[in-house]
Amino acid sequence: MVEDNTELSELLAQQLRKAGFEVDVVETREDATAVVLTRDYALVILDLGLPDGCGLDVLRRLRHAQRAVPVLVLTARAAVADRVRGLELGADDYLAKPFAFEELRARIDAILRRPGGLLARQLSLANLSFDPATRQATIDGGVQILPQREAQLLELLLRRPDHVVLKATAEAQMFGLDDEFGSNAIEVYVHRLRKRLEQGAARVSIQTVRGVGYLICGVAS
The missing domain is CATH 3.40.50.2300 (Response regulator)
Incomplete structure (x- = not known):
């Protein structure tokens, strides 16, 4: 603003x-x-x-x-x-x-809501769907509301499946100019999101590209 x-x-x-x-x-x-x-x-x-x-x-x-x-x-x-x-x-x-x-x-x-916009559409990969507007994730019909940071991270990854999202890009998107965050903040949220998706049996994998960033991809059932 x-x-x-x-x-x-x-x-x-x-x-x-x-x-x-x-x-x-x-x-x-x-x-x-x-x-x-x-x-x-x-x-x-x-x-x-x-x-x-x-x-x-x-x-x-x-x-x-x-x-x-x-x-x-x-x-x-x-x-x-x-x-x-x-x-x-x-x-x-x-x-x-x-x-x-x-x-x-x-x-x-x-x-x-326009094409390419933040609220443009439902994002899906394998058995995981995510609604950016409500921060609602659906895994095989099971619904859960994600905390704000995890929702932001999941949206970033799902908008570029099978492509690396730079760590610096994630920091810029998830934290404001005045926010204080540690050097490992993104790693912490990646860990939490991975655990949440694993517990829900989502057939997706969040992979770390060392020194670069993260990507999400579907995995075989």
Whole structure:
């Protein structure tokens, strides 16, 4: 979230975290540009009236770098010309302030349900299915709700089955800029997730590629 109104950003971040999202907040164009070009996000919520310039410069840099991360512009600039300009530069949606959180949440979910988005579809491998929206895993019909970190890890792996997910990518996706975590945090969650899947008799294997990352693959029954 790129927003210089601290009261608003704290309120929105709190509500989104309650909904299960990891949220990073920055307040300037410079910080936003540095963060969105170096970390992988499911969505950027972008204010335009930033203290060191226009948020559209961040959007322009993103698209120039061919980064396809969805961008939802959230701003007090409500004129038609402003909306058109934002959409022409590559914004996926445009919401004017003041707004209702329910509408913002609905627009976020709509973006993330698009093909390739965070909430796009049910993820399946062998006898394991996972719903990113509810963090619900199903193994041969048996249902269990995963803790947030394990759910995030499983989703990362299932979106790239038989491909290595870099440890650094997992850290960036699972922890916010302000989160403190140990050097072995990912290993801990991998261990917990493996144990949970084994106990549920999931026919999948989470493999460690030493010094690189992890991958998930199906195994024979």
